[in-house]
Amino acid sequence: xxxxxxxxxxxxxxxxxxxxxxxxxxxxxxxxxxxxxxxxxxxxxxxxxxxxxxxxxxxxxxxxxxxxxxxxxxxxxxxxxxxxxxxxxxxxxxxxxxxxxxxxxxxxxxxxxxxxxxxxxxxxxxxxxxxxxxxxxxxxxxxxxxxxxxxxxxxxxxxxxxxxxxxxxxxxxxxxxxxxxxxxxxxxxxxxxxxxxxxxxxxxxxxxxxxxxxxxxxxxxxxxxxxxxxxxxxxxxxxxxxxxxxxxx
Numbered sequence: 554x555x556x557x558x559x560x561x562x563x564x565x566x567x568x569x570x571x572x573x574x575x576x577x578x579x580x581x582x583x584x585x586x587x588x589x590x591x592x593x594x595x596x597x598x599x600x601x602x603x604x605x606x607x608x609x610x611x612x613x614x615x616x617x618x619x620x621x622x623x624x625x626x627x628x629x630x631x632x633x634x635x636x637x638x639x640x641x642x643x644x645x646x647x648x649x650x651x652x653x654x655x656x657x658x659x660x661x662x663x664x665x666x667x668x669x670x671x672x673x674x675x676x677x678x679x680x681x682x683x684x685x686x687x688x689x690x691x692x693x694x695x696x697x698x699x700x701x702x703x704x705x706x707x708x709x710x711x712x713x714x715x716x717x718x719x720x721x722x723x724x725x726x727x728x729x730x731x732x733x734x735x736x737x738x739x740x741x742x743x744x745x746x747x748x749x750x751x752x753x754x755x756x757x758x759x760x761x762x763x764x765x766x767x768x769x770x771x772x773x774x775x776x777x778x779x780x781x782x783x784x785x786x787x788x789x790x791x792x793x794x795x796x797x798x799x800x801x802x
Contacts, residue, residue, distance in 0.1 A: 567788050569741035571615040572608060573763070575755055576601060577747030578771030580632075591635040596773035598643050605690060607777040609654065611784070615689045615737055619755050623663065623697035637671050640694065644674040648681060655687030661733040662696035663704075691734065698757030705731035705758075732758060739763065742787050746772045746779075762794050 576597055583593030601618055608616050620640060626633055651658060660675045667675070675694065708731045712718035718727075729735050740756060740763045748769040752760070766783040768775075 566784070568612045568784065569787055570613070571617065571738045571740045571742075572613050572783075573617040573619070573740040573743045573756055573760070574604065575619045575743070575745040575747075575749075575753055576772045577745060577749055577753075579773060581747070582771035582773045590632055591639070593771075593773060594636055594639055598639065600773050600775045602647070603777065604775060604780065605656070605688075606654075607780050609656070609688045611780070613688060615691060615740075617661070617691040617693060617737075617740060617756065619693050619696065619753070621662075621694045621696070622754060623666070623695055623700055624754065626695075637668055641668075641671045641674045644678045648678050651678065651682050651690070652685065655685045656682060657685040657687065657689050658682045659689055659691040659734055659737070661691055661693045661701070663700060664695070666695045689737065691737065693755070696755075698752075698754045701733055701756075702728070702758055704733075728758065742766060742783060744768070744780075744783050746770050746775055762792070764790050764792065 579593035579597040580590040581593070582596065583590050604618075605616055621636060625636070628636075658675075658679045660679055664672050664675065671694070675692070705728055709718065709723060709727060713720050713723075739759045739761070742765075743756075743760055743763045744766050746768045748767065750767060756763075764787055766786055768779060768783075770779070
């Protein structure tokens with residue numbers, strides 16, 4: 554985690570290295586305004602752009618956005634198709650900006666389950682930004698936390714079957730090394746707008762000791778001020794990781 558000077562206190566403000574976001578409430582935001590749900594998703598893309606720029610300017614190293622879950626496919630076909638098309642168009646439209654800001658795109662999820670156009674757009678932007686050395690933007694598309702763990706288990710089982718991995722050698726580090734992006738640090742902070750108090754199958758392995766920050770507002774209304782509020786709240790937490798707080802020692 555990086556540190557910045559807190560002008561209000563004169564102390565150091567700790568900036569989370571990795572922030573994960575469940576971008577919840579796009580549809581409800583639109584419905585409450587008498588709009589089509591897809592219009593809420595369009596506004597959600599704008600909020601995502603604002604968030605990424607704000608996080609980057611504050612020194613966040615990794616941002617993971619829950620863009621499209623594996624369970625989202627159960628929604629009405631028209632909404633699913635519109636959302637996937639929006640993801641594809643947004644990726645193409647953002648490529649130039651991502652390169653200018655030296656942002657590196659990563660993709661988490663089962664890419665083979667996506668329409669070819671969306672998959673091609675993800676791969677194109679990922680490859681074009683692979684050498685960028687700025688913030689990592691991890692887009693979780695057709696992603697499920699249980700699916701990621703299952704995929705890791707399948708890969709581990711294949712290595713055991715092939716004789717390249719001893720069964721007794723399997724530990725937590727083995728599982729970690731077979732996740733979609735084992736080199737990324739676990740999220741320090743998970744932000745969930747929309748007021749829901751659930752994980753929604755997001756980064757189940759990675760959020761074992763992640764701090765949660767829930768907001769009642771919908772994602773399209775998320776601003777830089779809300780990000781600062783989340784970071785300030787994070788700075789008030791005592792992260793124990795299963796141990797004692799310093800005040801208890």
